[in-house]
Amino acid sequence: MRIVLVGFGVVSRSFADIIHTQASALSKDHGIRPRVVGIVDSRGAATSADGIDIQTALRSKEATGTLNELGANIYTEGKGALDVIREVDCEVVIEATPSELTRGEPGLSHVRTAMKEGRHVICVNKGPLALAMPALMELANHNDVKFKFSGTVGGGTPVLDLAKKCLEGCSINSIRGILNGTCNYILTKMTSEGVEMKDALAEAQKLGYAEADPTADVGGFDSACKLVITSNYVLGTSLSIKDVDITGITGVTKEDIASAEADAKALKLIGFVGDKARVAPEQVPVTHPLNVSGTFNAITFDTDPAGEITLVGKGAGGRETASSVLRDLIEIRKDFAR
């Protein structure tokens, strides 16, 4: 399978490393022989029909921040993703550029172009899905290509697959989840140490759990993206992030936390979809499985007749999320084989 990686951040690099180091297992267990024929980053693009040497690419990126150690035959500074997607023969495009939630670009154009060129798409970027998921599902269908996005929700934790593959014959009435590890870390810290929001946030930033501009996380927007993707995929809704009523955690005080604790509850940033879709701080009973600490994500599917089913795992991480990308690739390979 010939693959183009669009975006060469931590998830893409982990994925490249995994398919390189596990090449023989992938071939033996799943009949997959991945060949990376294109890598695009913010500076330029590397392409090679014979396959790009992964170790050199990773080393070059680490040492210089660019891919130029791959050599002038392979690397072209300034070459853009759309050109690579159009020009390089490949079966699968992996879109892993940073999420942008106003227009979804440049990811949205990458995904659309790849589909129109007949490439299967694995998308790790939440932006295009939060804004235009129904249209993209339609476009994939129209072009007869697979569109997978397991890594957009739950990192390596198979949230979407659990609901889709393991709950057949059940109806899912509602979904309630802690979908952002940064917020959960901050709220857990405020609870366990009695500190104020700003101090917990500063600690999260120090540990690399929160970005310098934490708005996407603490404003609830990242959770809302994941809620939209989960709802559309699992419940068959046609939501965009604009349909979600969003309240982040920036207004949460020590007193809110204490008041929840007095009732044997924990204050959590919850994404909920049932009769409506919202993200907001909510009190969760301390004994409920959703009450997970630290950076954990958790999601509860309220089903009939199997009852409440909760999945808990790390919601982020390069290698973890790369495992979702690999799962998507295995799934595409299986669909081929049918």
Place this chain on the structure above:
Amino acid sequence: MRIVLVGFGVVSRSFADIIHTQASALSKDHGIRPRVVGIVDSRGAATSADGIDIQTALRSKEATGTLNELGANIYTEGKGALDVIREVDCEVVIEATPSELTRGEPGLSHVRTAMKEGRHVICVNKGPLALAMPALMELANHNDVKFKFSGTVGGGTPVLDLAKKCLEGCSINSIRGILNGTCNYILTKMTSEGVEMKDALAEAQKLGYAEADPTADVGGFDSACKLVITSNYVLGTSLSIKDVDITGITGVTKEDIASAEADAKALKLIGFVGDKARVAPEQVPVTHPLNVSGTFNAITFDTDPAGEITLVGKGAGGRETASSVLRDLIEIRKDFAR
């Protein structure tokens, strides 16, 4: 699909009720038109090639404890399961007689006979699997029939499916779980109310969570069965219950619970399989997702590279477990269609 129900306890009756009331959805969504052509209970058997009227069967069982209201054309007192499995044309046999852990009978003979007759088997009875799972997998394979047993672990919570269908490309290093809701209820009660084992057990019996003879639960044997089934299915081991080092919760004291609490841990009956297989009371950090309360079950798969993934849900219940049987049936139908 023609189905024979062997055993007509709470799970079978819930299953019969579900396929009866959801007949049109099953046909529309999954192309399944189930027809129950045989029901065997401890007193006799009902058979009808045209399909047994489910409502009458359920009403008869409830009112009289037998199936004799189905009428003498259909119901034969004293008719046994093996005869029905051999004589009645059907595609699927659902084995749901009570678990027995010494010889696995009569379930083991039912399963073997059904496979030899070329019937697909859905087994809800842990006994045959705990004792002879590798041989039964082999026999199913040899006779080219499907062998499903989702309901034996986790009730309606898709423990086995999660591991098998949603973690491809990951390696699973070990499995650690709370697999028995009765024990978890007792330990939770001892923790939250500071009561002794015997009082918590009495309460569990009063609420119907524990049986009059609680040995299978509190002795750790039920947990060990589920551990064996999970390990064999997910990790590809060939364990029987004899290979599991089993310590139940009967020796747990208030002091053990208090000593765990002093370390911010909770005492739980844990089934573990990794370098070895054991069931024993273990201290779990209170903040770990495995620390679930009441009758919940929880299982953690330690994976690479997706990290620890924990699934939590009700581990028992007639309707919940029946949803697993239905999932197995849908899966068998899909395999047919391929």
